[in-house]
Amino acid sequence: MMPERRAPDTAERPSPVGQTAPPADDAMLKSARRVRRNVEEERQARLAFLGTLAAGLAHEIRSPLEAIKLNAELLSEDIGCVHEGHRKEFENRLERVKREAEQLKKTLDEFLAFARPPKIEVFPTDINAYLRELIEFAEPEFRAAHINVVTDFADGLYPVAIDQAQMGQAVMNILANAREAIREHGEVRVATRETEKHVEIRIRDNGGGVKPELEEKIFEVFFTTRERGTGLGLGIARRVVEEHEGALILENRPGVGAEFIIQIPKGRYLEYSDAAAGAEKAK
CATH class of the missing domain: 3.30.565.10 (Histidine kinase-like ATPase, C-terminal domain)
Structure with missing residues (x-):
């Protein structure tokens, strides 16, 4: 969908004396409304599909993702068991696992927020x-x-x-x-x-x-x-x-x-x- 742009304000210009504006073409207006309605229905159908997909993704990804994060934390607690010559490299790799897991969680949360938004309460x-x-x-x-x-x-x-x-x-x-x-x-x-x-x-x-x-x-x-x-x-x-x-x-x-x-x-x-x-x- 195209982003909305602010159109410059324009004052209405009266028709020249003795002239009238041509009547609106009802068929064209109805066609335009039908196209807009079809576009909106297609958009809503895509969002409904995304919602179903999001529910499946949440179930399939969230549990193993939490397990990855938990095990990374457990490994951090045992960092002293790693040979001193390899400890720094091990720490760097472990931190990268944590960052990637957090980034994946963020992506999943944002996708869920987009695909299955809660009802607004104003x-x-x-x-x-x-x-x-x-x-x-x-x-x-x-x-x-x-x-x-x-x-x-x-x-x-x-x-x-x-x-x-x-x-x-x-x-x-x-x-x-x-x-x-x-x-x-x-x-x-x-x-x-x-x-x-x-x-x-x-x-x-x-x-x-x-x-x-x-x-x-x-x-x-x-x-x-x-x-x-x-x-x-x-x-x-x-x-x-x-x-x-x-x-x-x-x-x-x-x-x-x-x-x-x-x-x-x-x-x-x-x-x-x-x-x-x-x-x-x-x-």
Whole structure:
């Protein structure tokens, strides 16, 4: 699926006096809607298949993976039994086994999160306070890479209804993508804005941006340009945002940096408030 791009605002231009716009072609509109519906049904079918596949993978991989990690830890405890001349080499190989096992576990967890997402449970959230907590949690990794995280939060934002755990994963995935794009010595800017219909989270980096020919691929499952990447982070982020009936938009500046914009609809908060009020009256 192609990543969404923000289209420039254009004012409506009135038809010249004495002229009327041609009537819409109903057949073409119906055909376009049918194509969109078919694409969405195909996407949902793929996700359902991935969910079934994920369940099998979890069963077949998780148990032996845990056994590998446990045995690696046991071997670490017996490192003193290894001949001193070979101890350092043995330690290095053992650490590599641990790293690879942890990377495989991470890939499995991300695949499960993408293929079998839990149902979202939304709560009204002060998005600025929520983002401050996430950034505070992530900041040590940025600091270690000499990356400065700057915030620019709008005051008095409309509260939004989100699943805090899942939206947190989406934000953290985008932050991780920004950190990996910069590698070291750069800046990530996290901002919030409010529009008529949405509250926006904007995450911008100066990591060089996305190559134009790759813009259509970055949200695809398992697509990655990084040696240790799983290719699931941005796909998970988009799925989470879409589950909130929002949109994840890429504003790309090749050679400069990329900005990901999470648009969260205000209407979800009103729906939550109405449902909560109804439940309170029913008590």
